[in-house]
């Protein structure tokens with residue numbers, strides 16, 4: 001009898017491990033399939049355009065704006081930051097994997113040694129600190145924002161490739177998922193209320209973008225040249241439902257970004273883009 005119990009327990013652990021790794025992929029495919037059946041005419045590749053994919057008029061306006069982006073001067077400032085050597089004499093390209101090219105789609109990643117999610121912004125700050133500079137604030141548009149606006153252009157066309165492997169990664173993913181579905185604020189909405197359940201519908205004058213594809217194109221420039229990073233957008237959405245949000249770079253937001261980005265896996269990245 002004892003042997004049988006041990007054997008069953010062993011099997012349970014094994015089955016547990018298998019489902020742990022499958023869960024994020026299940027979440028993603030279920031989500032994609034839900035959207036596919038609700039909107040059979042919208043191609044999943046086009047979800048990277050967010051709400052524009054559901055509105056041909058706005059899409060054609062967007063395309064003409066993108067021919068001569070009003071924010072290109074800002075991206076040039078980011079390029080200058082990128083090319084300016086740090087105190088050690090080294091550049092970001094010297095410090096990041098693959099010279100910083102075609103890597104943005106691997107972030108956020110789970111770092112087992114640190115036992116936490118590392119965003120691209122964290123990786124940049126790690127470089128800065130290792131090379132004699134001080135860390136920048138994640139949400140600072142004039143430093144981190146501009147640098148990433150340029151740096152992410154070096155990953156254009158890369159497919160989002162977030163990995164969730166191991167227990168720590170799975171915990172962070174689950175924590176991000178919990179935040180995503182948690183209702184908050186005076187209006188008692190979760191992210192999913194708007195970007196899953198109501199995606200493709202209008203909220204006042206705006207069409208709500210679906211969660212799939214949302215993480216592929218950051219930072220965005222709103223209304224011309226106002227830079228908004230992904231986590232600043234989280235903050236903005238929370239404020240809209242009258243919830244006092246966490247700060248960009250907090251563990252909660254990093255885990256949320258980890259979950260949120262995973263749902264865009266396989267979609268092509270593009271930086272930077274215009275948004276209303």
Ligand code: HEC
Pocket residue numbers: 049050051180189190191192193194195203206207208209210214215220233234237238240241260275
């Ligand atoms: C009350 C509805 C509402 C809630 C709740 C909400 N958002 Fe939004 N969100 C919007 C609207 C409206 C926009 C602008 C139109 C669009 O792109 O969807 C937007 C835009 C976004 C965008 C930008 C999409 C793009 O391509 O530019 C992201 C990312 C986003 N929201 C993430 C979130 C996350 C994460 C949460 C939860 C923390 C959240 N939102 C909660 C209404 C909401």
